[in-house]
Amino acid sequence: MIPTEREILAVHKDAAPSREAFELVYEHCQIVWSVASQFLTGLDVDGDLVRAGALLHDVGVYRVGTTAYIRHGVLGHELLAGLGFSEPICRFASHHTGVGLTRDDVLQQELPIPVADYLPETREEELVLYADKFHSKRTPPVFLSGDTYEATVARWGADKAGIFADLRRRYGDPVLDALTAKTGYAVI
Numbered sequence: 669m670i671p672t673e674r675e676i677l678a679v680h681k682d683a684a685p686s687r688e689a690f691e692l693v694y695e696h697c698q699i700v701w702s703v704a705s706q707f708l709t710g711l712d713v714d715g716d717l718v719r720a721g722a723l724l725h726d727v728g729v730y731r732v733g734t735t736a737y738i739r740h741g742v743l744g745h746e747l748l749a750g751l752g753f754s755e756p757i758c759r760f761a762s763h764h765t766g767v768g769l770t771r772d773d774v775l776q777q778e779l780p781i782p783v784a785d786y787l788p789e790t791r792e793e794e795l796v797l798y799a800d801k802f803h804s805k806r807t808p809p810v811f812l813s814g815d816t817y818e819a820t821v822a823r824w825g826a827d828k829a830g831i832f833a834d835l836r837r838r839y840g841d842p843v844l845d846a847l848t849a850k851t852g853y854a855v856i
């Protein structure tokens with residue numbers, strides 16, 4: 669039920685519209701897995717599920733095209749469901765945006781996605797969502813410190829900043845030194 673890394677790589681290669689898109693998104697997914705793996709010790713979670721979720725969470729980015737980027741979550745869910753992946757795998761795509769979208773967020777911000785709650789429901793989903801916040805696919809890609817992301821998310825409301833602060837309290841900030849050395853991307 670949980671895809672192997674080889675199967676996941678094939679999903680990326682088949683879905684990516686270009687070599688550049690593949691390299692950007694696949695590297696980001698590997699970084700998110702590397703960050704998430706730092707939090708697994710001592711937790712009662714399925715590490716293989718976290719790995720698959722982290723490595724697949726952003727495949728919807730390949731489908732965004734000229735539509736709104738916020739749609740990448742639901743597009744990824746659709747893509748994975750279309751390939752026959754189970755709901756727990758598909759949900760990593762649709763439930764990792766920000767610190768979790770509520771139906772109120774969708775309505776108030778008029779987001780172009782179906783009106784629903786997109787909040788992590790399992791520890792595995794929460795870990796992928798959290799780890800994702802520490803790396804950005806901007807040009808050039810960067811790592812974000814916990815403080816930087818917390819300041820960024822505060823723009824969406826004190827409640828969002830509070831949710832992120834709570835995640836930081838529970839999991840701690842990741843150690844990014846090895847990843848910055850390996851990739852050359854700065855921490856901002």
Ligand SMILES: [Fe+2]
Pocket residue numbers: 696700725726800
């Ligand atoms: Fe991501």
